[in-house]
Amino acid sequence: MRAAVVTFPGSNCDRDLAVAFETAGFEVHRVWHRDTNLPDGLDVIGLPGGFSFGDYLRCGAIAANAPICREVKAFAERGGHVLGICNGFQVLLETGLLPGALMRNANLHFVCKPVGLRVENNQSPYTSGYGGCAEITIPIAHHDGNFQADAETIARLDGDGRVAFRYIDNPNGSAGDIAGVLSANRRVLGMMPHPERAIDAMHGGTDGLAMFTALTETLVGA
Amino acid sequence: MKAKVTVMLKTGVLDPQGEAVKSALGSLGFGGVDAVRQGKVIELDLAETDPAAAEASVKEMCEKLLANTVIESYSIEIA
Numbered sequence: 001m002r003a004a005v006v007t008f009p010g011s012n013c014d015r016d017l018a019v020a021f022e023t024a025g026f027e028v029h030r031v032w033h034r035d036t037n038l039p040d041g042l043d044v045i046g047l048p049g050g051f052s053f054g055d056y057l058r059c060g061a062i063a064a065n066a067p068i069c070r071e072v073k074a075f076a077e078r079g080g081h082v083l084g085i086c087n088g089f090q091v092l093l094e095t096g097l098l099p100g101a102l103m104r105n106a107n108l109h110f111v112c113k114p115v116g117l118r119v120e121n122n123q124s125p126y127t128s129g130y131g132g133c134a135e136i137t138i139p140i141a142h143h144d145g146n147f148q149a150d151a152e153t154i155a156r157l158d159g160d161g162r163v164a165f166r167y168i169d170n171p172n173g174s175a176g177d178i179a180g181v182l183s184a185n186r187r188v189l190g191m192m193p194h195p196e197r198a199i200d201a202m203h204g205g206t207d208g209l210a211m212f213t214a215l216t217e218t219l220v221g222a
Numbered sequence: 223m224k225a226k227v228t229v230m231l232k233t234g235v236l237d238p239q240g241e242a243v244k245s246a247l248g249s250l251g252f253g254g255v256d257a258v259r260q261g262k263v264i265e266l267d268l269a270e271t272d273p274a275a276a277e278a279s280v281k282e283m284c285e286k287l288l289a290n291t292v293i294e295s296y297s298i299e300i301a
Contacts, residue, residue, distance in 0.1 A: 058290055065287060094290065101292040104238050148235065148293060173238070 047088030060090030106173025129210030
């Protein structure tokens with residue numbers, strides 16, 4: 001199985017994300033934002049956390065228009081798996097692959113701490129390793145994680161089972177406590193919490209590991 | 223010619239930064255500020271000399287990059 005991790009100028013979780021994919025058995029290819037081709041035989045693309053292009057203009061907006069993102073978008077539209085974490089989630093929203101927007105945290109603070117999440121949908125390639133309504137602890141570290149969309153979009157995400165995770169104690173003002181959103185085909189996941197920072201006991205928790213191993217099992221079984 | 227793009231959060235979208243500015247103005251003793259909305263201004267120097275063509279081009283820039291139309295509205299002044 002083959003994963004690609006994209007690095008933008010200002011990405012800072014790219015290596016951690018690569019290690020998480022490797023831990024789950026992936027061969028990882030690192031891809032630069034100016035690249036115009038993805039590796040052959042790719043199973044999943046990871047868009048990492050960080051501050052791509054210094055968060056200039058809007059978080060993720062410039063990265064979403066980088067040359068590699070045209071390929072990422074085409075890959076997702078062909079049914080490929082794409083995982084966007086934190087800044088990667090912001091990029092997915094700016095490309096239009098997922099609906100909504102991430103705004104400045106309602107309390108205006110940068111929030112960096114482990115938070116409790118409820119797994120709302122455990123029928124996706126990323127969440128099938130968790131029990132129904134499981135509660136897990138994953139770190140967050142962001143200033144702009146306040147998920148907002150119009151009421152109709154929020155209702156549609158709820159009704160279609162596209163909310164992957166909700167915060168148990170909302171840290172940023174997100175509508176409906178939404179922490180992670182799936183695409184209609186469940187293959188694109190964007191989330192603010194950092195599962196790649198919770199895959200080793202040395203991290204202080206391992207609740208993120210099941211996301212990567214579930215993806216491996218889904219792809220092997222496919 | 224020059225273009226000035228003003229990007230604001232859409233009406234109804236909560237603006238946490240505007241609220242913080244409003245609160246700070248209140249604590250400085252400025253009374254009677256009912257609402258504060260914070261946005262951004264982007265100035266562009268364009269090679270285009272036809273105002274209509276310039277406006278059309280800047281509109282495309284707004285839709286594609288300068289504004290996130292999920293949460294933001296924009297206005298364009300050409301001079």
